[in-house]
Amino acid sequence: MSDRDGTSLGWFLAGLGFGAVVGILYAPRSGSETRDALRSKAEESREYMRSRARQAREQATEWVDRGKDVLSQQKEQFRAAYEAGRQAYQEATTADATPKNL
DSSP states (O other): OHHHHHHHHHHHHHHHHHHHHHHHHTOSSOHHHHHHHHHHHHHHHHHHHHHHHHHHHHHHHHHHHHHHHHHHHHHHHHHHHHHHHHHHHHHHHHHHHSOOOO
16 A cells, blocks of 8 residues: 555656646746746735735734623623612512511
8 A cells, every 4th residue: 555655646746747848848938037926926915915924913903892791791791680689689689677666
């Protein structure tokens, strides 16, 4: 089985080399033009990635801020519910402690 894997890898590398040679021989531009085009595309890609990273960072910041707001609202609602429950308990216990006239 390992002989077969080695053979497959060898054929793959041979095909890769052959394709590279054919690509260079039939290239429509000269070497310097091709390098300039590759450099230009690389710069465009770099700028695109920077832009996308900036957008992702802004989106993450927005999500964090929104999460903080939601958490703050939930905390405030919990406090209000806690206070209402505590007050209701105090009123119930105070009402039970006062004597009732019949």
